[in-house]
Amino acid sequence: MNIVRSRWTKILLFSSSFASIIYLLRRYRRYLVLKENCKFIEPQQESITNISSSSSLIAIHKRFFNQLLVIIRILIPRLRSDSFILLITHLTTLITRTFLSIYIARLDGAIVKSLVQRNSHKLIRTIIIFLIVAIPASFINSLIKYAESKLALAFRSKLTRYAYESYFRSQTYFRVSNLDGRLLTPDQNLTDDIETFTSLLTHLFSQLTKPFLDIAVISWTFVILIQQKKHARGLKEVPILTSLVVFMTFWILRKLSPQFGRLVSEETRRRGLLRFAHTRIIANAEEIAFFDGHEVEKTWISKLYYQLREQTNLIIKKRLWFIMVEQFLMKYFWHSCGMIFIAIPCFTYDGPAETDDPIGDPLGISLRTEEFTVSKNLLSSGADALERIMSSYKELTELAGHTNRVYKMLHVFDECAHERYQRIPMILGEEYSCISMKRKVTLNQQAHGQIIESNDDIIAENVPIITPNGDVIVESLSLKIIPKMHVLITGPNGCGKSSFFRIIRGLWPIYSGCLHQPNPSNFFLIPQRPYMCPGTLRDQIIYPHTIDQLHIDDNQLIEILNNVELQYIVQREGGLNVERDWKDILSGGEKQRLGLARIFYHKPKYALLDECTSAVSIDVEGKIYERLKQLGISLLTITHRPSLWVYHTHLLQFDGKGQWTFEILDTKNRLTLKDEKERLEFQLAIVPEMQRRLNELCQSFLFFDCKQLLQLYSLSNSKKIMYQSTLFILSVAIIQLNYACYITNCPIGGKRSLNINNILHAHQCPRCGLNGQCFGPSICCTHFGCRMGHPSDIHQCSTEDHSVIPCTIKSKTCSMLSNGRCAANGLCCNAESCHMDKTCSVSSNHFIDNVQDETQV
């Protein structure tokens, strides 16, 4: 009480409470920020979590064991496999270690006994034996770790090999990411997940096997010990009480245990998304840098990181309370119970004193001490084993989570290999909403189209083009392409041109109809951005061949580079054997040409060229096409470039509304028609502007709205009315244009420059300045002289533009300029300029007189 009352204690209590409150408030604020940050991508997560939770694969139950069994069959395919031999080795080391532990416990008891007996010889002898036994025991301990790591590696190799085989079979790697939506990060599944699963599995194997062995052997040793103690009461109840304590602990822990499997599985998924986002940034670094898009990327990545952090925090928090309860029960509670159990014979023994030294130790204290030490050691080993089994529950639930991920990966690989796909509807709805107008089909079923291998021809019979999302791009396509046919494929963006390639190459499933397709080795696709594989320049040309499959020499390879006008690259980069990051060091056009070089190397029957020359200059493109045709390769080209038309014999045209045409390509005629079309399109493009101007003129000068007339024109169905309306509009337009030209300043210098002597009723030109007269659009003269280009004069003189009749200046004509009139003393002007003229003399009221004259007229 005194302590509590002391001033310092009060200050300490107050400040710690204050600090705690501040800490909690800060934590709460950070939690709110975190929650806010995570909001943005929550819906997608929810949908994915639902998929895993709905199938309830996380908890330890029958399904988990079934999944584990499937995977174990992959890990241990036969009894003679290396993984099984390693497993047996590991098991043997574990058993040996158990027996050694019991032996060491007994040696420990013997040491204590010799101490109590004060028998130095026996003590030294026992210690020497103890040290000798410690050598194999240490080796076995190390061997356990070694065997565990080797076993984990063997399991990992087996599972990785199996997964790679599935992943690279039947283009599963393409199908998983393009046609199926269940695995968002297959890279993570194939690397991290497999590694974590196999190390956790082997760890749990040692964690569980040895404790079970320990418990079995220790229990057996105790049974023998109990049987020897005939005169001690209450020992028979010890096994029942022990089981009761263990069962109770297990029950409490199970009730309190959070679902670690689910939590860890979710954490792994979020880690995968974060890694995926980083990979995306590396792949698109250049574009992001060009657009300065790092802020957007940073925000997105931070959000993903916060989500991961939130989940990791949750797990850490849940572990804190769970481990506390676990430690209390299994360390302290069990220890107390154990001490009570082994103390029972000390209190209840009522037989004669047991001693092997009746003279030195008649009461048998040393023997009892030895028994107590052995029992205590055994009991602590047993408790340790039980503790491990119990704490393994947590790891077991985590293993369930990882098993689920690995199993799901293998399952999806298998389904994709058999063309059974599933997409996640929410993601589709968001990402591809632009094509939601198209007809959609449900695709969670197997494709029923027929694929027949043909010798040479590609024949499609009523084959639809359907995207992996179920959007029907083309309802039914029927055509026949034979070798030596060169097909040009055109159409608007997104109409299915590239998808047509995917269909004939067998990348997308065929949902109905029949496709006769030559062996895939007859096709070679060059996309707009060709893939640059890791390796040498030679590897780029021969891809996907390897050096072992190379069938031509270096001179021929250089000849191939010649064909695509890329021979200089050998010298520039230092030979064919040089390794570079080709994706980064080559320009867009060079990459495209290197891609085309592969066709010269492989010489397929059909070259599928998907806008693969968009970055190549037109002259080089032409040469490459000519050379490809000389090799007898059929060219199927997607392009928007008319320069390529001449190299093709047929045209496949998609209209973007599900319709298509396939016909012979008459290039010459088509180019003429194209020219005409472009010309007409250009003319039509300026029609609205002309109509606007015409209407303006109609309103200004005819007080008539031509729009009505134009409407009448566009509404009139009858050809005769249309014809008449056109004639009328044109006549009106011509008259108006001429008239408009006449009344605006069409001639140089405006209307004033016309010879007005021939025009009746010409009126006086407008006044300007101080008693001045407008001579031209920007010339104002008084008898003092003329000024040119003054804004107020321009403003006043431009009123003349609105007058229908031209104006005149009634002063004396002068000969220095054509249509010139005397503007001031010694100055002759016309509507455009002024010139010195000695013959000109005017009086001060000259212009006023003129006005009066005009009034009289």
Ligand SMILES: Nc1ncnc2c1ncn2[C@@H]1O[C@H](COP(=O)(O)OP(=O)(O)OP(=O)(O)O)[C@@H](O)[C@H]1O
């Ligand atoms: N993997 C995919 N999953 C779902 N839809 C896809 C996929 N690939 C393409 N699509 C959709 O299929 C439609 C046709 O695509 P395609 O690539 O064939 O167009 P395209 O005619 O080659 O267009 P462009 O001229 O722009 O290259 C598009 O609406 C596109 O969104």
